[in-house]
Amino acid sequence: MKYLTLDCMYPNLDSSIESLGKGLVKNQNLKILNLTNNKISTDSYKAFWVALKNNKCLEKINVSRTELNDEVCESLSQFLDQQTLKLIDFDISRNQIGD
Numbered sequence: 001m002k003y004l005t006l007d008c009m010y011p012n013l014d015s016s017i018e019s020l021g022k023g024l025v026k027n028q029n030l031k032i033l034n035l036t037n038n039k040i041s042t043d044s045y046k047a048f049w050v051a052l053k054n055n056k057c058l059e060k061i062n063v064s065r066t067e068l069n070d071e072v073c074e075s076l077s078q079f080l081d082q083q084t085l086k087l088i089d090f091d092i093s094r095n096q097i098g099d
Helices: 014-026 042-052 070-082
Strands: 003-005 032-034 060-062 089-091
Touching: 014 042, 042 070
Parallel strands: 003 032, 032 060, 060 089
Antiparallel strands: none
């Protein structure tokens, strides 16, 4: 599997996002991850970034419309500084991020 889309998971993806990150550490084939239109809490996002930091093959991540906020962006920034991913595209559009 090279592409995984979890768009509009009902009721939300929040309760399983950390497990998804841990699973992606082991999966070295997935290139594109789409999490668009999901409600993901700040704590769940932080756990996801930590779990995902050892994945080396993701090239595109879409987290648009996932309630990403300034606090999550701080942990995201730390994740991106330490990550070994070779991201080509990282979509964070349509979130509640300040200037």
